[in-house]
Amino acid sequence: MGATGLGSSTPLVLSGDWRIGRLEPHRVCLLKALDSASTGFDLDASGITHIDTLGLQLLAVFVQQCLRRQITIHWSARPPLLQESGARLGLDTLLAWPADASAGTI
Template sequence: MAKKTSGDKAPAAVVLDADLRIGAAPALRDILLTALASGKPVQIDGAGVTHVDTAGLQLLAAFSRDARARDLAPVWLAASDSLHKGVATLGLHELIELPARAGVN
């Protein structure tokens, strides 16, 4: 399950778990909705993600869309190769704006 941390003035921070497949979707959904409800900008750390499927990516895409609608565009601190590959496979670059891979311009 993803973990959410926050301070009173600090942005909401979400650290994604290694497994973002369908079994983790309900917990991930709850974490993302809580982060969105905080009304604070959200920072996401996806460096540790090793497994991702369409369900996990759909949640991240919906969250990104909803956050932008509230002028709270998520800021990605890091994203694993697995996340990059999943986003690329499903063509979700415009919805899930991952940070550039290290060493890639």
């Protein structure tokens, strides 16, 4: 996972294994991204290969912290794995997913 600045929206690529026991590097990266945020994030989660409930909760907390700080969230890509798991757990709203099934801005 990496973050690079581009204009006012920062691309943030989420990838790898987001299951318990493998979340610490992702948590650290999200905290660093949050601390350096300008006005928004362009989230690309297409590289997430595995995710469990704790991984989804970590993403939800990140998104909610962004929204509290008035940082715009744009989901540029969400793999079916992420979308189905989040919907099954009822986390759509906390993850700030738009009505469009694949991407959008909140």
